[in-house]
Amino acid sequence: MTMKDFPLSKVFHWIEPGPVVLVSTAHKGRANLMTMSWHMMLDFTPPLIACSIGAWDHSLAALRATKECVIAIPTVDLAGKVVDIGNCSGKNMDKFAAFGLTPLPAQKVQAPLVAECLANLECRVVDAGLARRYNVFVVEVVKAWVDPRRKERRTFHANGDGTFVVDGKTLDLKKRMVKWQSML
Amino acid sequence: MTMKDFPLSKVFHWIEPGPVVLVSTAHKGRANLMTMSWHMMLDFTPPLIACSIGAWDHSLAALRATKECVIAIPTVDLAGKVVDIGNCSGKNMDKFAAFGLTPLPAQKVQAPLVAECLANLECRVVDAGLARRYNVFVVEVVKAWVDPRRKERRTFHANGDGTFVVDGKTLDLKKRMVKWQSML
Numbered sequence: 001m002t003m004k005d006f007p008l009s010k011v012f013h014w015i016e017p018g019p020v021v022l023v024s025t026a027h028k029g030r031a032n033l034m035t036m037s038w039h040m041m042l043d044f045t046p047p048l049i050a051c052s053i054g055a056w057d058h059s060l061a062a063l064r065a066t067k068e069c070v071i072a073i074p075t076v077d078l079a080g081k082v083v084d085i086g087n088c089s090g091k092n093m094d095k096f097a098a099f100g101l102t103p104l105p106a107q108k109v110q111a112p113l114v115a116e117c118l119a120n121l122e123c124r125v126v127d128a129g130l131a132r133r134y135n136v137f138v139v140e141v142v143k144a145w146v147d148p149r150r151k152e153r154r155t156f157h158a159n160g161d162g163t164f165v166v167d168g169k170t171l172d173l174k175k176r177m178v179k180w181q182s183m184l
Numbered sequence: 185m186t187m188k189d190f191p192l193s194k195v196f197h198w199i200e201p202g203p204v205v206l207v208s209t210a211h212k213g214r215a216n217l218m219t220m221s222w223h224m225m226l227d228f229t230p231p232l233i234a235c236s237i238g239a240w241d242h243s244l245a246a247l248r249a250t251k252e253c254v255i256a257i258p259t260v261d262l263a264g265k266v267v268d269i270g271n272c273s274g275k276n277m278d279k280f281a282a283f284g285l286t287p288l289p290a291q292k293v294q295a296p297l298v299a300e301c302l303a304n305l306e307c308r309v310v311d312a313g314l315a316r317r318y319n320v321f322v323v324e325v326v327k328a329w330v331d332p333r334r335k336e337r338r339t340f341h342a343n344g345d346g347t348f349v350v351d352g353k354t355l356d357l358k359k360r361m362v363k364w365q366s367m368l
Contacts, residue, residue: 016342040224
């Protein structure tokens with residue numbers, strides 16, 4: 001549960017594989033969490049991420065008002081909680097307390113980090129112009145953290161049908177990345 | 185290698201987990217392929233997908249000219265080829281021939297399906313307005329195919345550092361999806 005600095009230039013390593021993530025917000029003294037699996041990288045540095053957050057999400061009001069959030073990367077041991085977080089509303093409950101998760105102060109945003117997650121990305125909304133048409137907010141990651149001592153590091157991915165695929169084995173194909181060596 | 189109809193309403197099941205995909209295009213009688221791992225679902229029905237395709241991609245000209253592509257979902261047995269496809273340019277080569285992949289006629293677009301892939305999504309560009317700022321094209325899936333007889337069905341995900349994580353075990357958490365039962 002000790003978060004260490006993580007370089008912004010490598011933030012895309014957390015998002016590009018497409019894991020289910022949590023989004024934390026804070027507004028009027030209340031923190032909230034939502035689950036998100038529609039997101040993508042838009043740029044490397046500064047790291048830009050497109051996030052699908054719509055009118056059906058209670059977090060939308062906090063995101064609009066504060067223009068800040070934290071994207072937290074949960075691992076498979078948290079899968080049940082993460083799914084439950086995505087199946088209830090923060091309107092009348094404190095999800096951190098309800099699910100036994102620990103909010104930690106962030107450095108650059110008001111939204112809290114999630115202590116139990118593998119990585120946390122502090123984000124500011126830099127473009128809300130796609131929200132009306134696509135429910136998409138573009139956020140810039142302004143500070144990133146990782147828990148280097150966490151043993152379980154496998155993330156999981158939503159199939160969209162209530163099943164989730166867990167990270168399996170890793171293929172090392174670095175030698176074949178002849179065009180993109182500078183990115184490795 | 186026999187592609188069967190796949191319902192458009194379930195196309196998000198292929199994209200939401202965040203696999204590495206191939207994008208096929210056809211322009212002036214030449215087909216081409218690129219590898220893509222920055223993409224996301226934007227809507228369920230009709231299925232809308234945001235795709236990061238930039239000036240560094242030779243496929244951009246074909247996509248701009250024809251406003252059509254096929255998004256093909258490769259499985260882990262194709263990982264080496266898929267990475268190699270992302271590390272060379274179609275400017276002076278026929279990637280289908282070079283990598284021993286079979287172009288199949290699509291039904292609604294000129295771009296070919298990739299016979300060796302698990303699923304193929306025929307797409308039309310519906311919004312090129314985000315291309316200048318974010319290198320993003322919004323495509324609508326107009327026809328989808330799956331190979332039901334394919335044995336290897338594990339997809340793989342780019343970590344962005346030349347390593348790739350292969351689908352591992354599947355968690356069935358359908359019973360916890362109390363809010364989204366209608367989507368399952």
